Amino acid sequence: MTAPLLEVRRLTKRFPGVLALSEVTFDLRAGEIHALCGENGAGKSTLIKLLSGIHPHGSYEGEILLDGQSARFASIREAGAAGIAVITQEFALVDELSIAENLFLGREPLRSGLIDWPAMHQRAAALLAEFGLHLDPGAPVGTLGVGQKQLLEILRALDKQSRVLVLDEPTAALPEHEVAVLLDHLRRLRARGTACIYISHKLDEVFAIADRITVLRDGKSVSTRPAKEHTVATVIRDMVGRELGDLFPRAAPHAAGPVQLQVENLSVARTAGGPAFLRDISFELRAGEVLGIGGLMGAGRTELLMHLFGAWGHRLGGTVTLGNNPCVPVSPVDAIAQGLVLASEDRRRYGLVLEESIGFNLSLSSLRQFTKAGVIAQAREEKRNQHYFDAMRIKAGHQRVVAGTLSGGGQQKVVLGKAMMTNPRVVLLDEPTRGIDVGAKVEVYELINTLTAEGRAVLLVSSELPELMGMSDRIIMLSAGRIGGVFSRADFSQEKLLAAAMSANAFS
Amino acid sequence: MKTPAALKSLALPAALIAVAVFFAVREPAFLGARNLTQLLIEFAMVGTLALGMFLIILTGNIDLSVGSGVGLIGGIAAVLVTGHAWGAGAALSAGLAVAVLLWTLMGALIVKQHIPSFIITLGGLLIFKGLFWLVIQSSTVPVSRGDEDNAYSLLTTYYLPQGAGLALAGGASLLVWALCWRARAVRQSVGLPAEALRSYLAGPVTVTVLLVALVLVCNRFRGVPLALVILGAVTALVYFLTRHTPFGRYLYAIGGNEEAARLSGIRVDRVLIGAFAFMGAMVAVTGFMTTAYSGASTTTVGELMELDAIAACVIGGTALKGGRGTVWGVLLGALIMTVLLNGMTLLAVSPEMKFIARGAVLALAVWLDVKLGRA
Numbered sequence: 001m002t003a004p005l006l007e008v009r010r011l012t013k014r015f016p017g018v019l020a021l022s023e024v025t026f027d028l029r030a031g032e033i034h035a036l037c038g039e040n041g042a043g044k045s046t047l048i049k050l051l052s053g054i055h056p057h058g059s060y061e062g063e064i065l066l067d068g069q070s071a072r073f074a075s076i077r078e079a080g081a082a083g084i085a086v087i088t089q090e091f092a093l094v095d096e097l098s099i100a101e102n103l104f105l106g107r108e109p110l111r112s113g114l115i116d117w118p119a120m121h122q123r124a125a126a127l128l129a130e131f132g133l134h135l136d137p138g139a140p141v142g143t144l145g146v147g148q149k150q151l152l153e154i155l156r157a158l159d160k161q162s163r164v165l166v167l168d169e170p171t172a173a174l175p176e177h178e179v180a181v182l183l184d185h186l187r188r189l190r191a192r193g194t195a196c197i198y199i200s201h202k203l204d205e206v207f208a209i210a211d212r213i214t215v216l217r218d219g220k221s222v223s224t225r226p227a228k229e230h231t232v233a234t235v236i237r238d239m240v241g242r243e244l245g246d247l248f249p250r251a252a253p254h255a256a257g258p259v260q261l262q263v264e265n266l267s268v269a270r271t272a273g274g275p276a277f278l279r280d281i282s283f284e285l286r287a288g289e290v291l292g293i294g295g296l297m298g299a300g301r302t303e304l305l306m307h308l309f310g311a312w313g314h315r316l317g318g319t320v321t322l323g324n325n326p327c328v329p330v331s332p333v334d335a336i337a338q339g340l341v342l343a344s345e346d347r348r349r350y351g352l353v354l355e356e357s358i359g360f361n362l363s364l365s366s367l368r369q370f371t372k373a374g375v376i377a378q379a380r381e382e383k384r385n386q387h388y389f390d391a392m393r394i395k396a397g398h399q400r401v402v403a404g405t406l407s408g409g410g411q412q413k414v415v416l417g418k419a420m421m422t423n424p425r426v427v428l429l430d431e432p433t434r435g436i437d438v439g440a441k442v443e444v445y446e447l448i449n450t451l452t453a454e455g456r457a458v459l460l461v462s463s464e465l466p467e468l469m470g471m472s473d474r475i476i477m478l479s480a481g482r483i484g485g486v487f488s489r490a491d492f493s494q495e496k497l498l499a500a501a502m503s504a505n506a507f508s
Numbered sequence: 509m510k511t512p513a514a515l516k517s518l519a520l521p522a523a524l525i526a527v528a529v530f531f532a533v534r535e536p537a538f539l540g541a542r543n544l545t546q547l548l549i550e551f552a553m554v555g556t557l558a559l560g561m562f563l564i565i566l567t568g569n570i571d572l573s574v575g576s577g578v579g580l581i582g583g584i585a586a587v588l589v590t591g592h593a594w595g596a597g598a599a600l601s602a603g604l605a606v607a608v609l610l611w612t613l614m615g616a617l618i619v620k621q622h623i624p625s626f627i628i629t630l631g632g633l634l635i636f637k638g639l640f641w642l643v644i645q646s647s648t649v650p651v652s653r654g655d656e657d658n659a660y661s662l663l664t665t666y667y668l669p670q671g672a673g674l675a676l677a678g679g680a681s682l683l684v685w686a687l688c689w690r691a692r693a694v695r696q697s698v699g700l701p702a703e704a705l706r707s708y709l710a711g712p713v714t715v716t717v718l719l720v721a722l723v724l725v726c727n728r729f730r731g732v733p734l735a736l737v738i739l740g741a742v743t744a745l746v747y748f749l750t751r752h753t754p755f756g757r758y759l760y761a762i763g764g765n766e767e768a769a770r771l772s773g774i775r776v777d778r779v780l781i782g783a784f785a786f787m788g789a790m791v792a793v794t795g796f797m798t799t800a801y802s803g804a805s806t807t808t809v810g811e812l813m814e815l816d817a818i819a820a821c822v823i824g825g826t827a828l829k830g831g832r833g834t835v836w837g838v839l840l841g842a843l844i845m846t847v848l849l850n851g852m853t854l855l856a857v858s859p860e861m862k863f864i865a866r867g868a869v870l871a872l873a874v875w876l877d878v879k880l881g882r883a
Binding site: 332333336352354356360364367371375377379383418 | 691694695697698699700752753754755757760761764765767768769770771772773774775831832
């Protein structure tokens with residue numbers, strides 16, 4: 001047994017109000033692929049951020065050892081220089097620059113102070129050839145597919161002599177055959193001695209490639225075992241650590257009320273004049289019902305919600321009826337006025353004004369309710385804010401606390417509180433539990449139950465099948481912008497849903 | 509978190525006092541009643557323009573065209589009065605209308621065509637400058653015919669009688685007291701916890717003390733200048749807009765996170781155009797005062813005032829990326845800029861050095877903005 005290349009000892013990381021990591025222990029050997037599994041919010045991304053210097057030394061407790069030496073990274077740069085490379089979903093590539101330029105970005109080969117273009121192209125070509133990629137080093141990166149970009153990131157990391165590769169959900173956006181290619185490359189790297197931390201929700205991949213598996217749950221390292229000693233069932237057991245039934249408190253469906261939202265043959269293009277991105281979508285949503293919308297990344301789930309909300313796309317055809325009114329919300333203003341509200345998946349970007357107070361954010365969509373003759377009745381507003389602040393159980397001293405200082409779950413509650421205050425008939429929830437801890441998740445689920453009990457209708461987008469199955473009364477799976485299948489509660493099974501999600505090959 | 513915030517809130521008054529003390533020591537006339545009154549008139553011009561700029565910067569935009577605009581609008585009104593024998597009231601109204609129209613147009617271009625405000629208003633800077641010189645034919649156009657006073661020229665030469673000044677200060681103070689008292693009563697009536705009496709009294713007491721002190725200082729010379737009353741009105745208006753209307757809230761929301769604002773159901777386009785239209789009105793008011801102050805419209809009126817306005821906002825703690833800033837900060841920033849300019853003139857600093865000092869202060873302010881994590 002080789003000594004660990006990278007070792008993590010009793011790492012603890014706190015965010016305001018949340019214990020993100022609690023005494024996590026982990027080690028990585030040279031020439032090993034070590035999978036990190038856990039639910040969203042289990043602490044995987046926090047751990048990576050500590051290892052890669054995004055959360056610098058001093059912001060956490062515990063120790064990181066590289067080659068047995070204590071490593072204290074103050075920045076990503078330092079971690080990168082020490083040989084740790086993180087490859088995430090958000091590529092650090094410049095689309096307009098060529099493959100060669102991207103590979104050597106920031107460390108271009110120089111000759112007498114000028115860029116040595118021939119040398120750069122030569123080295124790029126050699127790197128590409130080594131990986132069996134038949135690409136022109138002069139081609140702009142923007143022309144590449146997602147899988148090729150992924151490989152390019154890996155090549156760049158390898159050329160920087162990185163010894164530890166951290167791959168965060170590397171296959172989330174890859175079609176099947178490119179997944180196989182990627183895994184092959186990783187096996188070859190392993191043979192060369194590169195160590196790899198592999199994070200994926202897809203357990204079949206994990207079992208196909210990992211030597212060892214560490215499971216994180218609620219910020220703690222639950223188990224580390226050779227992959228051979230695990231089965232899918234034991235990994236899930238470690239990940240969840242509880243009965244699924246406790247997690248999803250979806251009340252028995254009520255007798256569904258009148259139709260609140262009717263969508264017929266909806267086709268939408270990204271921009272006017274473009275090809276249809278969403279095609280022929282039809283469904284109805286009744287009062288008191290939760291309609292789940294699933295699908296792979298890029299299937300059009302978020303786009304569908306954003307279009308219904310008047311914030312995305314150009315309608316090519318079809319009708320949307322809200323209550324009895326045909327509605328073409330041309331803007332979120334319209335949508336909210338008609339009783340439709342959206343809680344976006346990316347709350348930091350689309351949901352909150354982070355620098356402002358909780359109260360400011362809660363009432364932002366509803367100021368009209370408190371405005372008389374152009375003046376905000378501030379006492380009434382504060383009173384109303386307080387009601388939602390309490391109802392959402394936002395964990396902060398008072399509503400004047402700055403929203404950006406809340407935990408992910410706290411921020412999500414503010415986003416949801418803001419949506420609720422508009423008194424909507426139809427609530428569009430896009431990944432309402434992404435990145436929040438398990439306790440807050442259950443609170444969000446309870447809120448969904450409350451909403452439907454009040455007779456509101458909920459459209460729930462989620463990429464986590466257990467959540468979708470646990471909380472929906474019916475599920476629509478989208479596949480490449482079309483409906484791939486509709487399921488009622490009795491038909492829910494992961495296999496059927498996944499098959500529907502992949503019914504059209506999005507990448508062909 | 510507490511210490512830097514407290515330090516920050518004291519830093520501005522401290523800087524103001526330091527600068528004032530420096531000038532007072534070098535030139536005792538600085539604190540003389542005549543100079544202080546003049547300084548306050550100059551403050552009214554910079555402050556009015558800065559308060560308009562404040563709304564623009566709050567949204568994360570910028571307006572570089574206001575200096576040229578000040579000259580142009582003042583010039584239009586002057587030409588109407590002198591060249592076309594319009595009454596001062598009509599000429600000022602026409603100028604105001606043109607300004608609001610021009611700025612609404614720029615706002616519309618910025619939001620509808622998605623052109624950065626930096627570029628549009630940079631174009632505006634040049635275009636308005638050219639129009640300005642065309643309008644006044646690069647000459648000197650007085651704001652009144654002959655030696656008669658009119659509403660235009662009186663903007664910076666009229667002083668309230670001593671009693672009227674005191675009465676105005678008293679009235680304004682009473683109004684502030686009444687409004688604060690009412691807000692407190694409403695809070696209690698809807699069942700919100702009442703905050704400590706002290707925090708309620710701090711605002712009205714400060715306002716009263718400042719207003720009365722200001723009037724007493726002005727009364728040592730000729731009384732409260734009309735320009736200062738105009739700044740007072742503009743301040744009250746901007747304070748009201750930013751603190752008590754949805755429009756003001758939306759300015760902060762757009763500057764803080766434009767996408768989130770849009771998805772929260774805010775008509776971002778309308779709010780931005782509204783902010784620019786308001787800026788136009790402030791440009792007009794500043795243009796009238798500035799032109800009247802120099803007695804006539806000449807090619808240099810308003811030159812570089814956009815930089816003073818921006819500097820005032822930034823010095824006063826308005827974040828250049830938007831979403832943060834207060835009316836009081838902007839006023840303090842404007843006062844600091846005015847004191848610097850006035851003091852340097854008093855010390856007969858050469859124009860060359862004045863340019864350099866102005867630039868240095870602007871750069872320093874922006875650097876602080878970045879340094880304090882506000883940009």
